[in-house]
Amino acid sequence: MTRLDESARGVFVIAVTPFKADGAVDFDSIDRMVDFYLGAGADGLTVLGMMGEAPKLTAAESGEVVRRVLGRVAGRVPVVVGVSAPGFAQMRALSQAVMGDGAAGVMVAPPASLSTDEQIVAYYRGVAEELGDTPFVLQDYPLVTKVQIAPSVILKIVEDLPTCVMLKHEDWPGLSKISALRAASDAGSRRISILCGNGGLFLPEEMGRGADGAMTGFAYPEMMVEVCRNHFAGTPERGRDLFDAYLPLARLEQQPGIGLAIRKYVLARRGVIAEPVLRRPGARLSAADIAEVETLIARQERRLAELG
Template sequence: MTSPASLSGVFPVLPTPFDTAGQPDEKALRGLVRYLLEAGVDGITYPGVASEVGQLSVAERLSLTAAVLDEVAGRVPVVAGVSSAQAATTIELAKAAIAQGAVGLMVAVPPDRPTAAQQIAYFREVATAVPSAVLVLQNVPMPVGAGLDPEAIVEVAKAVPAIRYVKEETLPSGQRLTVLREQGPATMVGVFGGAGGRYITDELRRGAAGTMPAIELAEVHVALFKAHRAGDEARVRALFTRMLPILNVQAVFRWSLTKYVLSARGLLSSENQRAAGPRLDALDKADVDAFLGDLQDLLLPTHPLRRNAR
C-alpha cells in the first residue's frame, strides 16, 4: 500500500455519471475507473466538486465511493472526498471510506467557518473521530468553500497534524502554494493543485506534489507529469499548451465539458448532469471536437461503451 507520505502525481477527480433518468450510473462510473487505470494515473479522487458532490445524497456518496474503491481494488491509492458542512456527516463518510480502503480523505474547508480557529475545531473533530486517517485539506474558494488565506491554512495544519496534504484551489494557486511549502509544518508533506489543471505549470515549478484535475484528458496529464519527473520542461510546456483549448472550455462549462468529451470518446452514454450551469450547444461542441482532433495522437484509442460493461 502506498504510504501517506508518498502521494504524488496525477489524481483525477472522477465525475458522477447519471443515466437518462437522472440516477447515478454505477456501471458507467466503474468504466471510468478502468479508463483512468489504463491511462496510468498515480491515484484517483472521488467524489469532489467535479463529481457534482453537492447534488449527491449521503447514501449515494456512500454507495458510489464504495463502488470506486471496489473497482480500483488497491491498484492505485484513492483519496475519498468526505466534505460536508456537518462534521457528523463528514465523519460518517470518512469512517466508511477508510474501512473500504481509501488512503486519504479530502475535506473541503466549510464556508460557514471563516476563521482559522473555527476550521481548527472542525478538522480536530474529524481527525479525532478517524485517528488513522490522512487528511487532505481542500481550500476551495467561496461560495463552495471558505477560501482561506495560506497563512490561515498553515495555522490549521500546525494545529491538526492529521492534515498531511493541501489541495489549493483558491487563486493565485501558485503563490499560495509557495507560502504553504515555505511556512507549513513538517507534518504537511505535500500540496496538490486543482482547478482543472489550468495552472499546473506554475504549480509544478513551485514544488506541487501533484494535481487533481477533471478526467477528460487524463492520459495527457499523465504524460505531462512524466515529463516533469524527467526534468523535461520543454515537453511539459508543449503538452500544457496543447491542452489549453480544452481547459479553457472546461473553465466555463465544467461538468458539461467533461461529460461531453467523455461521451465523444466513447466512455459515457449519457451527458446528464444534476449541477446547475451552462451547457454546451452545437457550436461549442463543434469547437471541442476540433480541439480533441488536435490532441488525438496523445489520447488512448477510443473504445465503444464496452468499457462500461461488467
C-alpha cells in the same frame, strides 16, 4: 489497504459520476471510467468531489458509488473520498463507511461560515477529532467555498494535526501560496503533499513552485500525467509542449456552470461513459457549444500529431 500519507504525488483524477439518460447512476460506466483513468496513468482517484456531483447523490448512492469504484480499483491506486458535510456527524459516518470499504483517505472543504483564521483552525481541529486516525486532505478552494486560508493558517493546521497529510491547492491566483508553504517546509516545518486543482490550467507553473502533482479533472487526464512525469524526469519543457496542445480545451472546460457538461461530453465521445448526462439540475450543451468543443478537439489532435 494503502493509507494516504505525506509522500503522495502524481495525478489523482477527480472522477465524474456517470448517470444514465433517466438520471440513475450508471454503474457500468463507472467500471469503464475507472479502467480509463488507470489506463491513462492516474496515480490515484478522488470520488464524491465537487465535480463529481456529490450533493446530487443520496446517502445510499454515495456509498454505492464509492464501493463500486473501490471494487474496480482493487487496491491498485489509493482512492480519496470527499466527505465535506454541513455537520460533523454526517462527515464522521461517511468517513467511517468509506474507510471501512477500503478508501485511502478523505477530503474536507471548509464551510462558508468560517470568516477568521481562528475559526478555520478550530474547524479543522474539530475535523481531526471527529475523524480519529483517518488521514485527510484539506481542500483549499476559495473561489467556491469563499473561505480564504492564508499560508500561515495552513501551516498551523499542518503542525497541529498530523492526520492532515495533503493540501488540495485550488487557490487562484495561488502560486505564491505554494512557494510560501514550500519555503516553510524547507526551513524545517512539516512537509505535506500538495496536489493542485483548477482543471490543470496552471500545472506546469505549480509543479515549478514545488507542488507534488494534480488532484483535478480533465477529459484528457493523460495530459496531466505527462506534465507531472516530465517534471519528475527533469524534462519539463516536453511537458509544457504537451500542455500547450491541450490548453485551449482545458480552458473551455474550466468554465463555471458549463464546464462539467463539456467534460462529460468529451468523456462520452471518447467512449468512457455512456451518456454525457448531468443529474438535474445541470447544464446542457447547445449545438454551438458542441461545435466549439469539436473545433478545439480537432486542433488539439493536429497539434499532438505535430509533436509526435
